[in-house]
Amino acid sequence: MPATATAEQEQPPTQARSYRSWSRAWQDLVEGSKQRQLWGHLGWQDIKQRYRRSVIGPLWITLSMAITAAGLGVLYSALFHAQIQTFLPYITVGFIVWNFMLGCLTEGTETFIRNEGLIKHLPAPLTVYALRTVWRLTLMFAHNMLVYFVIVAIFWSSLSEDGYVLTPGGNQEPGISWSIVFAIPAFVVLAINGGWVAILFGIISTRYRDIPPVIISLTQLAFFMTPIVWTTDILTKLPTGGAPPKWRILVAELNPLYHYIEILRAPLIGATQSWHHWVVVAAFTVVGWALAMLAMRNYRARISYWV
Amino acid sequence: MVSIDVWNASVDFPIFDAKSRSLKKAVLGKVGGKIGTEQKVPIIEALHDISVHLKEGDRVGLVGHNGAGKSTLLRLLAGIYEPTRGSSRITGKVAPVFDLGVGMDPEISGLENIMIRGLFLGMSRKQMEKRVDDIAEFTELGDYLQMPLRTYSTGMRVRLALGVVTSIDPEILLLDEGIGAVDAQFLNKARTRLVDLVARSGMLVFASHQDDLLFELCNTAIWMDEGQMKMQGSLREVLTAYKGKDPFAHMDAETIERLGQPPVLTSKSGEV
Numbered sequence: 001m002p003a004t005a006t007a008e009q010e011q012p013p014t015q016a017r018s019y020r021s022w023s024r025a026w027q028d029l030v031e032g033s034k035q036r037q038l039w040g041h042l043g044w045q046d047i048k049q050r051y052r053r054s055v056i057g058p059l060w061i062t063l064s065m066a067i068t069a070a071g072l073g074v075l076y077s078a079l080f081h082a083q084i085q086t087f088l089p090y091i092t093v094g095f096i097v098w099n100f101m102l103g104c105l106t107e108g109t110e111t112f113i114r115n116e117g118l119i120k121h122l123p124a125p126l127t128v129y130a131l132r133t134v135w136r137l138t139l140m141f142a143h144n145m146l147v148y149f150v151i152v153a154i155f156w157s158s159l160s161e162d163g164y165v166l167t168p169g170g171n172q173e174p175g176i177s178w179s180i181v182f183a184i185p186a187f188v189v190l191a192i193n194g195g196w197v198a199i200l201f202g203i204i205s206t207r208y209r210d211i212p213p214v215i216i217s218l219t220q221l222a223f224f225m226t227p228i229v230w231t232t233d234i235l236t237k238l239p240t241g242g243a244p245p246k247w248r249i250l251v252a253e254l255n256p257l258y259h260y261i262e263i264l265r266a267p268l269i270g271a272t273q274s275w276h277h278w279v280v281v282a283a284f285t286v287v288g289w290a291l292a293m294l295a296m297r298n299y300r301a302r303i304s305y306w307v
Numbered sequence: 308m309v310s311i312d313v314w315n316a317s318v319d320f321p322i323f324d325a326k327s328r329s330l331k332k333a334v335l336g337k338v339g340g341k342i343g344t345e346q347k348v349p350i351i352e353a354l355h356d357i358s359v360h361l362k363e364g365d366r367v368g369l370v371g372h373n374g375a376g377k378s379t380l381l382r383l384l385a386g387i388y389e390p391t392r393g394s395s396r397i398t399g400k401v402a403p404v405f406d407l408g409v410g411m412d413p414e415i416s417g418l419e420n421i422m423i424r425g426l427f428l429g430m431s432r433k434q435m436e437k438r439v440d441d442i443a444e445f446t447e448l449g450d451y452l453q454m455p456l457r458t459y460s461t462g463m464r465v466r467l468a469l470g471v472v473t474s475i476d477p478e479i480l481l482l483d484e485g486i487g488a489v490d491a492q493f494l495n496k497a498r499t500r501l502v503d504l505v506a507r508s509g510m511l512v513f514a515s516h517q518d519d520l521l522f523e524l525c526n527t528a529i530w531m532d533e534g535q536m537k538m539q540g541s542l543r544e545v546l547t548a549y550k551g552k553d554p555f556a557h558m559d560a561e562t563i564e565r566l567g568q569p570p571v572l573t574s575k576s577g578e579v
Contacts, residue, residue, distance in 0.1 A: 019394075035426070035429075037426055037432050038426040038427060041422065041423065041426055045412075045415065049414060049415065052414065118427070120382070121387070121403065122403060122424075122427045122428075123385050123386040123401055124427055301389040304382075304387050304389075305320060305321060305388065306321070306323075
């Protein structure tokens with residue numbers, strides 16, 4: 001024996017026995033978050049990689065968002081007889097936020113699958129890969145926000161006006177004011193939620209490879225079910241006048257994605273902010289992270305076997 | 308304090324084929340009642356009942372046939388695989404150099420790969436920037452470092468990987484057999500650096516089929532066979548048993564003394 005096999009080495013210490021432990025899951029989270037330079041570098045690398053050898057590089061993200069926003073904005077403001085000055089910014093912001101959430105869901109499922117090579121060759125906390133995904137999406141969000149700033153600059157007079165409406169006869173919105181600062185905590189909360197989505201869905205998808213296609217097909221439906229290209233005004237007011245049945249508003253209210261979008265969209269376009277969205281989002285954040293930690297506790301050590 | 312302790316560890320790989328890897332079995336299997344027998348995921352037992360205790364200064368060679376579990380054992384020692392049964396504890400900064408194609412991004416430049424490797428091994432960006440020149444000089448890749456990694460030959464990749472791990476002072480160095488791909492001249496250079504490194508810090512575990520590399524770098528050895536540890540002892544003993552002949556027999560006394568290998572007969576039996 002090369003090593004001195006003393007009596008204490010014959011038996012493992014108790015803390016080394018169990019791989020399903022909360023402390024190890026927590027340690028993974030803390031250690032992973034500390035390696036900020038690593039996941040920061042990897043996330044940025046992903047963006048650069050995607051647009052390598054293209055002339056305008058990551059600005060393609062911005063450009064494709066601008067084209068989509070302009071197209072959808074013009075079409076849907078015509079369909080809903082809405083004023084383009086306010087409806088186009090509404091759709092743009094909704095679409096930018098949706099893109100971030102969509103990324104968390106679809107790319108989150110592939111967090112560990114895509115990093116198979118690294119996971120099998122270098123020991124690192126799993127959290128690093130989840131943060132790499134969320135950071136990449138955050139950078140894309142930042143690129144898309146350029147479109148937002150341009151559009152706000154163009155339509156500033158309409159958006160800052162108190163009492164503007166999105167669709168004819170809709171709710172009166174207060175207009176952009178100092179309350180725009182709520183967008184900052186709102187995005188932080190969204191990114192925090194991206195973390196648990198990437199960890200939880202990433203772990204499940206690594207084990208069951210059917211999950212990513214399931215998520216992708218559901219997100220398509222979710223996009224149309226969520227008020228992004230349409231507004232909740234339509235749910236509460238009939239175009240012909242008169243009150244629609246009460247249940248119609250539940251289409252939006254029962255959809256968690258609506259609340260996520262609303263906490264960030266409302267301050268950015270100066271729409272009415274409601275605290276109940278924050279409550280719903282906070283509840284989902286707590287439950288989501290609890291589930292993610294449970295998955296980390298039970299299956300963290302299995303990921304390298306599954307990928 | 309650098310140490311690796313593994314107690315009765317086994318590593319079982321579940322093999323999910325297309326069918327068993329779906330939700331269908333997990334969900335429908337329970338709902339649908341007894342269709343067929345209980346479907347269990349087939350398992351490959353890559354390592355069975357391994358107990359290893361390594362401490363500072365150990366330089367261990369891993370020998371064994373292909374598929375004997377050398378690479379899996381290295382990954383177990385790196386903490387990449389946590390044992391399915393049994394337990395392990397790793398104390399110290401681990402730097403692995405495994406399959407050289409994987410774990411590096413072929414599309415980005417050598418410099419970028421150096422940076423990412425370094426960050427993974429616990430360095431900061433600034434620390435790595437300081438070392439880049441040193442690595443460039445050691446690997447002799449020069450301007451080639453600006454090229455994407457896919458243009459590199461296997462030997463050049465090995466140079467890069469060795470350049471990174473030897474520049475960052477890891478406490479536990481784990482090398483898989485791939486490093487044999489470099490030319491003799493570079494190997495000499497790397498050898499000096501590796502010996503230095505091991506002398507300075509911690510521990511080395513090295514899987515190789517090349518006896519001369521093992522002689523230079525290791526003093527003890529583990530013989531893996533079919534996922535089990537067949538033998539553990541001094542390098543000479545293990546190699547003699549593994550090869551069926553004493554690999555030191557043809558060497559002159561001076562070389563043997565330089566390598567510090569005691570003759571087989573005088574050392575104690577280390578069979579496990």
